[in-house]
Amino acid sequence: MRMKLFSRFSRKRSPNFSPSTFQKDNTNDSTSENSGHMISSWMETPVSKRPLRKKHLSRSYDENLMDDYLDKQLGNSPRKRFRTKKELEKETEKEAMIALSLGFPIDALLEEEIKAKVVSELDGKEQNDYIVVRNHILSRWRANVHAWLSKGEIKETVSNEFNHLLHSAYDFLLFNGYINFGVSPTFKPQMPEESTEGSVIIIGAGLAGLAAARQLLSFGFKVIVLEGRNRPGGRVYTQKMGQGHNGNYAAVDLGGSVITGIHANPLGVLARQLSIPLHKVRDKCPLYDPEGKPVGKETDSKVEFIFNRLLDKVTEFRQIMGESCGDISLGSVLEKLTKLYAVATSVEEKQLLDWHFANLEYANAGPLSDLSAAYWDQDDPYEMGGDHCFLAGGNWRLIEALCEGVPIFYEKIVKTIRYGENGVEVITSDQTFQGDIVLCTVPLGVLKKKMISFVPELPERKLEAIERLGFGLLNKVAMVFPYVFWGEDVDTFGCLNRNSENRGEFFLFYSYHTVSGGSVLVALVAGEAAKSFESTHPSTLLHRVLNVLKGIYGPKGIEVPNPIQSICTKWGNDPLSCGSYSHVRVHSSGSDYDILAENVANRLFFAGEATNRQHPATMHGAYLSGLREASCIYRVRQTINNNSNDDNNNNINNNNKQNNPKKSIRRIIGVSDTLVNLFKNPDFSFGNFLFVFDPSNEDDQSTGLMMVAIDNDDDDDDKVKVKVNNGQSQRAVKLYTMVTRVQARDLVAVVGGGERGLSYMSENLGLKLMGMDCFALVANSLISNIATRRSRVRNRVVFGNRVSYT
Numbered sequence: 001m002r003m004k005l006f007s008r009f010s011r012k013r014s015p016n017f018s019p020s021t022f023q024k025d026n027t028n029d030s031t032s033e034n035s036g037h038m039i040s041s042w043m044e045t046p047v048s049k050r051p052l053r054k055k056h057l058s059r060s061y062d063e064n065l066m067d068d069y070l071d072k073q074l075g076n077s078p079r080k081r082f083r084t085k086k087e088l089e090k091e092t093e094k095e096a097m098i099a100l101s102l103g104f105p106i107d108a109l110l111e112e113e114i115k116a117k118v119v120s121e122l123d124g125k126e127q128n129d130y131i132v133v134r135n136h137i138l139s140r141w142r143a144n145v146h147a148w149l150s151k152g153e154i155k156e157t158v159s160n161e162f163n164h165l166l167h168s169a170y171d172f173l174l175f176n177g178y179i180n181f182g183v184s185p186t187f188k189p190q191m192p193e194e195s196t197e198g199s200v201i202i203i204g205a206g207l208a209g210l211a212a213a214r215q216l217l218s219f220g221f222k223v224i225v226l227e228g229r230n231r232p233g234g235r236v237y238t239q240k241m242g243q244g245h246n247g248n249y250a251a252v253d254l255g256g257s258v259i260t261g262i263h264a265n266p267l268g269v270l271a272r273q274l275s276i277p278l279h280k281v282r283d284k285c286p287l288y289d290p291e292g293k294p295v296g297k298e299t300d301s302k303v304e305f306i307f308n309r310l311l312d313k314v315t316e317f318r319q320i321m322g323e324s325c326g327d328i329s330l331g332s333v334l335e336k337l338t339k340l341y342a343v344a345t346s347v348e349e350k351q352l353l354d355w356h357f358a359n360l361e362y363a364n365a366g367p368l369s370d371l372s373a374a375y376w377d378q379d380d381p382y383e384m385g386g387d388h389c390f391l392a393g394g395n396w397r398l399i400e401a402l403c404e405g406v407p408i409f410y411e412k413i414v415k416t417i418r419y420g421e422n423g424v425e426v427i428t429s430d431q432t433f434q435g436d437i438v439l440c441t442v443p444l445g446v447l448k449k450k451m452i453s454f455v456p457e458l459p460e461r462k463l464e465a466i467e468r469l470g471f472g473l474l475n476k477v478a479m480v481f482p483y484v485f486w487g488e489d490v491d492t493f494g495c496l497n498r499n500s501e502n503r504g505e506f507f508l509f510y511s512y513h514t515v516s517g518g519s520v521l522v523a524l525v526a527g528e529a530a531k532s533f534e535s536t537h538p539s540t541l542l543h544r545v546l547n548v549l550k551g552i553y554g555p556k557g558i559e560v561p562n563p564i565q566s567i568c569t570k571w572g573n574d575p576l577s578c579g580s581y582s583h584v585r586v587h588s589s590g591s592d593y594d595i596l597a598e599n600v601a602n603r604l605f606f607a608g609e610a611t612n613r614q615h616p617a618t619m620h621g622a623y624l625s626g627l628r629e630a631s632c633i634y635r636v637r638q639t640i641n642n643n644s645n646d647d648n649n650n651n652i653n654n655n656n657k658q659n660n661p662k663k664s665i666r667r668i669i670g671v672s673d674t675l676v677n678l679f680k681n682p683d684f685s686f687g688n689f690l691f692v693f694d695p696s697n698e699d700d701q702s703t704g705l706m707m708v709a710i711d712n713d714d715d716d717d718d719k720v721k722v723k724v725n726n727g728q729s730q731r732a733v734k735l736y737t738m739v740t741r742v743q744a745r746d747l748v749a750v751v752g753g754g755e756r757g758l759s760y761m762s763e764n765l766g767l768k769l770m771g772m773d774c775f776a777l778v779a780n781s782l783i784s785n786i787a788t789r790r791s792r793v794r795n796r797v798v799f800g801n802r803v804s805y806t
């Protein structure tokens with residue numbers, strides 16, 4: 001998670017710096033006179049920077065105010081056609097500014113727009129007109145994110161002569177997830193009733209998976225999400241903790257918590273759609289030394305200045321070093337520079353500088369010694385603007401809303417993904433799912449550990465990128481106290497550690513009392529300390545963190561109560577995460593994020609925070625990656641559809657045909673489909689009764705499946721007709737139940753099946769028949785087990801009949 005609470009974001013390059021100076025001094029010992037001279041000139045360099053942890057007056061942030069603001073800016077009913085030229089110009093300018101704030105260039109097209117061929121000719125009048133229309137649509141959508149913005153509404157405000165541009169811009173923005181995305185309940189009627197675009201199996205119900213699922217459903221795809229846990233959200237996990245006297249729980253985010261930069265942030269849009277208030281994280285962040293004494297203002301400012309200047313120097317260093325800087329760690333450069341300039345020499349200054357380093361390690365989920373000096377901050381230019389915010393009630397509220405209407409199968413840990421020309425197959429421990437496309441959103445840590453086998457293996461360049469990129473750790477101790485003893489006027493405070501090695505242990509505390517519904521403090525553990533944290537007993541950790549708090553508040557005469565409940569996270573040991581979030585490691589670079597995002601053979605797609613070069617390691621980055629991949633999948637399908645239309649017109653484009661799988665709208669095969677497949681090859685049948693058993697268990701009491709095919713012919717409904725294996729009648733109703741081998745044998749003994757068999761079954765054996773959906777639900781794991789066992793056995797003799805399985 002990128003945090004800009006602190007000074008690294010305000011660094012500025014020193015104008016006095018010259019490469020030769022660095023080279024000369026680089027060889028010097030930091031204690032030399034020469035370096036002493038360097039230090040003073042270095043320290044005196046005027047740096048204009050944003051004030052550190054600046055004070056803010058306003059405490060709460062109402063995202064709905066954004067609606068009002070934009071409404072006012074745009075006017076209530078913008079009927080462009082009837083406005084004066086001057087009014088139009090003014091409005092166009094405002095709309096351009098809004099588009100700019102959303103990441104669109106004022107006078108150019110996005111690369112994606114160029115690729116999508118939104119205009120027939122670049123850089124001409126048509127492009128200019130397109131940009132005006134596009135900005136208008138974007139502004140209209142942002143002015144009211146609660147309602148679906150239709151083409152019809154836009155038409156009312158754009159002259160007819162620009163109709164083609166309106167279509168082009170609207171379709172681009174819609175299908176690339178720039179408008180009409182999110183969770184507004186009013187979007188429901190816009191959802192297509194039928195899925196016509198093929199099937200997508202999404203792995204992972206985190207932000208990326210859920211964002212993609214909703215978009216794909218709205219584009220008309222058939223979607224299912226397979227989630228390994230028994231809950232959605234992945235690394236967004238809001239835990240209910242510490243029931244208070246009033247019976248209420250506190251909602252505590254154990255994973256992603258801060259919305260980092262609210263402007264243009266899609267999560268801000270979700271919050272507005274759900275009318276969830278946001279709380280701005282206030283910049284005030286007092287620091288305490290290891291004895292619990294407040295750090296003096298002067299030292300604080302001085303060391304912060306040093307820290308900023310060191311980062312400036314790193315930037316200059318890499319400009320000189322060029323490519324070779326990719327092999328060097330940020331940690332080693334910072335260490336050398338600190339020595340070279342002989343800064344932060346007193347114990348207190350050193351501890352304070354270590355605190356800033358720990359804060360960097362938090363932002364990057366990794367020790368500085370792992371981070372690439374060249375590219376660790378490659379995403380800085382794309383940082384979301386605006387305040388950092390907490391969401392009232394926890395981020396779970398976003399997850400809950402995103403899940404609505406999305407078919408999610410829980411506790412399905414994916415082991416294997418097969419992909420090929422004819423589609424994809426996703427294998428979990430108890431089931432196999434088939435579809436047209438698979439979107440994998442599992443964390444980078446899971447890919448690194450090869451928890452999923454890809455068949456065929458992923459391309460070498462992707463495997464290398466997975467290996468190169470870093471995936472580090474951040475852990476938390478979440479504590480609910482009986483009351484707020486730390487003061488209501490801060491959202492964060494920091495503590496210095498004695499030794500560099502554990503500088504990241506409880507270095508920063510977040511107070512969630514404003515948003516969680518309880519007196520919640522969360523202590524962060526970053527860098528090397530986050531690793532040893534996971535192997536330490538939670539009671540030891542709690543004891544240590546309470547000692548830190550007692551050290552700070554004891555001398556102030558404030559008693560630190562025991563927490564009502566506490567939780568220590570272990571994101572590294574979590575097999576479905578294997579770490580916290582990604583960073584650019586030594587030897588890696590931003591382009592590895594792009595490689596991770598590449599699809600394979602237009603069948604296997606990837607999303608998730610570690611596939612987002614501009615916004616990695618964040619919640620919004622994960623969400624945006626889901627929208628991005630939904631658009632990619634949509635585009636691929638469109639190409640396929642167009643190609644197949646071309647095929648029909650005998651105009652075959654061979655190149656495209658090779659790259660794109662055939663259009664085959666296949667159903668996702670889940671439990672119901674497995675059931676149908678099983679009965680295509682029953683172990684045995686008699687009359688209208690068909691049986692399937694687990695081939696590896698011959699026990700009389702072992703349970704299998706039974707299907708009865710009953711003719712549903714209205715003309716002849718007084719008779720139950722006998723249907724054989726392949727059930728010729730389309731009108732046969734198929735009913736199912738579970739049956740033991742011995743019960744099955746009993747039924748065989750009832751001559752002929754049919755009505756006699758049915759009444760014997762219910763009266764003598766007490767078996768109840770169910771429809772397919774109900775049965776698939778009830779007998780889910782039995783069906784899957786039998787299917788798995790059968791797939792392992794090629795031939796088997798049951799009840800004297802030889803049945804072969806292929």
Ligand SMILES: Cc1cc2nc3c(=O)[nH]c(=O)nc-3n(C[C@H](O)[C@H](O)[C@H](O)COP(=O)(O)OP(=O)(O)OC[C@H]3O[C@@H](n4cnc5c(N)ncnc54)[C@H](O)[C@@H]3O)c2cc1C
Nearest residue numbers: 204206207208228234235256257258414608609618619622
């Ligand atoms: C401690 C911590 C603090 C953070 N703080 C912030 C913050 O303050 N602000 C911020 O913006 N970001 C923060 N982040 C990062 C943010 O939470 C993530 O970037 C984001 O949630 C990732 O979403 P995702 O969809 O890419 O992955 P995930 O949320 O991890 O979703 C992937 C899903 O795949 C599932 N899965 C994994 N393997 C399998 C398998 N084999 N079969 C089936 N399912 C599988 C997982 O269970 C998971 O649900 C933090 C993260 C952590 C861990």
